[in-house]
Amino acid sequence: MTGKFEALSVETLPKRLGETTALSERIGKDASRWKVREVGDGNLNLVFIVEGDKGAAVVKQALPYVRLVGDSWPLPLKRSFFEYHALTRQERRAPGSVPAIYHFDETQALIVMEYLAPPHIILRRALIDGRELPKIARDIGLFMARTLFRGSDLSMVTRERKADLALFADNVELCDITENLVFSDPYFDAEMNRHTSPQLDGLVAELRADRDLKVEAQRLKHLFAANAETLLHGDLHSGSIMVTDSETRMIDPEFAFYGPIAFDVGMLLANFWMAFFSQRGHEEKGSRDSMRAYLLKVTAETWAVFRAEFSHLWRTERTGMLYQKSLFENQDDRLGAEQALDHMLSGIWTDLLGFAGIEVHRRILGLAHNADFETIADADLRARCEAKALRFGRHIAVNRRQIHGIDEVNTLAALIEQENRI
Ligand code: SR1
Numbered sequence: 001m002t003g004k005f006e007a008l009s010v011e012t013l014p015k016r017l018g019e020t021t022a023l024s025e026r027i028g029k030d031a032s033r034w035k036v037r038e039v040g041d042g043n044l045n046l047v048f049i050v051e052g053d054k055g056a057a058v059v060k061q062a063l064p065y066v067r068l069v070g071d072s073w074p075l076p077l078k079r080s081f082f083e084y085h086a087l088t089r090q091e092r093r094a095p096g097s098v099p100a101i102y103h104f105d106e107t108q109a110l111i112v113m114e115y116l117a118p119p120h121i122i123l124r125r126a127l128i129d130g131r132e133l134p135k136i137a138r139d140i141g142l143f144m145a146r147t148l149f150r151g152s153d154l155s156m157v158t159r160e161r162k163a164d165l166a167l168f169a170d171n172v173e174l175c176d177i178t179e180n181l182v183f184s185d186p187y188f189d190a191e192m193n194r195h196t197s198p199q200l201d202g203l204v205a206e207l208r209a210d211r212d213l214k215v216e217a218q219r220l221k222h223l224f225a226a227n228a229e230t231l232l233h234g235d236l237h238s239g240s241i242m243v244t245d246s247e248t249r250m251i252d253p254e255f256a257f258y259g260p261i262a263f264d265v266g267m268l269l270a271n272f273w274m275a276f277f278s279q280r281g282h283e284e285k286g287s288r289d290s291m292r293a294y295l296l297k298v299t300a301e302t303w304a305v306f307r308a309e310f311s312h313l314w315r316t317e318r319t320g321m322l323y324q325k326s327l328f329e330n331q332d333d334r335l336g337a338e339q340a341l342d343h344m345l346s347g348i349w350t351d352l353l354g355f356a357g358i359e360v361h362r363r364i365l366g367l368a369h370n371a372d373f374e375t376i377a378d379a380d381l382r383a384r385c386e387a388k389a390l391r392f393g394r395h396i397a398v399n400r401r402q403i404h405g406i407d408e409v410n411t412l413a414a415l416i417e418q419e420n421r422i
């Protein structure tokens with residue numbers, strides 16, 4: 001396809017993409033027989049599943065505005081360019097962890113990619129359903145360690161990393177969404193905010209008047225904006241991951257940019273903790289005790305896998321200009337390298353707690369809520385779950401420098417979850 005950008009529709013897609021060989025060779029050449037469904041349920045884009053005689057593929061197209069809000073909020077099409085380039089780098093750095101890419105059309109802002117057929121399901125949906133997936137901690141922990149290590153100056157040729165940093169620095173508008181929606185809006189009466197009201201009104205007022213919390217949120221925003229450490233996924237929540245019992249794939253990295261390693265890890269763990277706090281709202285068919293225990297185990301295991309793989313890469317692939325081996329191993333100073341690694345991991349730990357706390361807040365107080373809580377129909381019950389998550393988020397964000405291990409965080413989460421107050 002060439003020419004001016006035009007949004008696809010179920011009706012126009014076969015005609016417009018019928019000549020795209022990367023698609024037709026894969027799913028079947030007779031476009032008149034293609035079956036097309038629009039399945040996008042995210043906040044930003046169109047997503048089509050196209051099935052032909054031979055197979056199926058996904059066509060994802062950016063719209064020139066935020067789908068969730070409408071054309072009153074313009075958003076550049078170039079996010080599709082960043083998503084494409086992030087996916088190709090993630091595939092290189094963590095093979096098999098993202099959908100295969102078949103075709104990219106920059107003008108039409110569309111990516112044709114592998115269809116992850118059922119039983120693939122969005123991870124968030126699976127967690128709401130109470131499914132205990134056996135592989136997610138390991139797969140996501142490895143994905144984060146590999147992409148975040150290999151996209152940094154610990155690994156890359158610094159000239160290449162700087163060129164890449166310049167490329168992704170143009171993803172300004174999507175960073176702007178995060179900068180405002182995640183780090184600032186939840187803490188004042190921003191126009192697009194909403195929360196479960198009136199149940200949470202008192203707590204929301206308390207959080208907005210909480211000076212320590214606001215200062216911490218801004219310190220984290222500063223870190224997010226100023227610490228261009230690695231190529232992030234940028235939006236690694238449980239809605240950006242597709243799973244089966246045996247497979248895990250990360251999708252939707254359109255928010256990709258160079259930022260702090262701890263951001264991806266913190267956002268991801270926050271989504272597990274939110275799933276944990278929301279379980280009380282999904283007990284119509286029986287207790288979720290086992291699911292709660294599973295979710296805390298997943299956070300601990302994800303962090304352990306991340307640490308172990310990051311440490312392994314540190315020892316075996318540290319070829320970049322940071323902490324170079326000539327200063328340590330090559331002088332027979334392995335301990336020095338280990339000391340620097342400990343220092344780095346403890347910095348990531350402290351910061352991820354901050355990012356996680358803030359992510360919890362924005363999903364309950366800001367514009368973009370998540371289905372874990374939103375699908376709890378009883379507003380009083382939902383508010384009780386959300387209030388616990390908000391208190392937990394505040395604690396880990398503000399006290400992050402005094403919290404030294406994941407067990408401590410999970411003990412706190414379990415205690416707060418047992419509390420009986422709004
Ligand atoms: C207006 S976009 C709102 C949110 O959706 C995306 O998934 C990101 O998380 C963003 O913050």
Ligand code: MG
Nearest residue numbers: 042235240252
């Ligand atoms: Mg997304």
